[in-house]
Amino acid sequence: NAGVTQTPKFRVLKTGQSMTLLCAQDMNHEYMYWYRQDPGMGLRLIHYSVGEGTTAKGEVPDGYNVSRLKKQNFLLGLESAAPSQTSVYFCASSYSKAEAFFGQGTRLTVV
């Protein structure tokens, strides 16, 4: 049972480049989340989804877009990367509104 899998694990982007982070879960969870983690800031919610085909904004959605075309996948897109988006990104999923399980994270550096 793989749980929550994030790809890639590491990435370096140049300012202005675009990329997509993939989150896949094999637990048939309805809820999925994308967070970013910065030193001293804890985990801040970027976007989330309560089911296939639905997405909603979290605390810090600007500069990001998401899609949930399939229940098991939640994609996070950066259309034009900025140095302020250098962070560690975590995906999580849950059956209900709690007990979220996390992936291993994606460390993104924008230069």
Place this chain on the structure above:
Amino acid sequence: GQQLNQSPQSMFIQEGEDVSMNCTSSSIFNTWLWYKQDPGEGPVLLIALYKAGELTSNGRLTAQFGITRKDSFLNISASIPSDVGIYFCAGQGAQKLVFGQGTRLTINP
């Protein structure tokens, strides 16, 4: 938006000591969760609390869901070296799961 205030931000203790940390919020939550994060890893769930006033233990860990539904605490008894890490509280509201800033625990042997 919903804000969680977690304290302390960091703790430096001796092995064997007890640890206490807490979270407060201006909003009411339906569920409180406590997670631990080791370096280079994602957070791992320690304890989940579902009812106001609920007191739950998991080994040396004890957590409580405050009566007002706006706060929670986590206690660790008789700390050991593997307790080192960052501890996060999280509150579940209508749909979103939001996190505190974390408490970094360092243990001196």
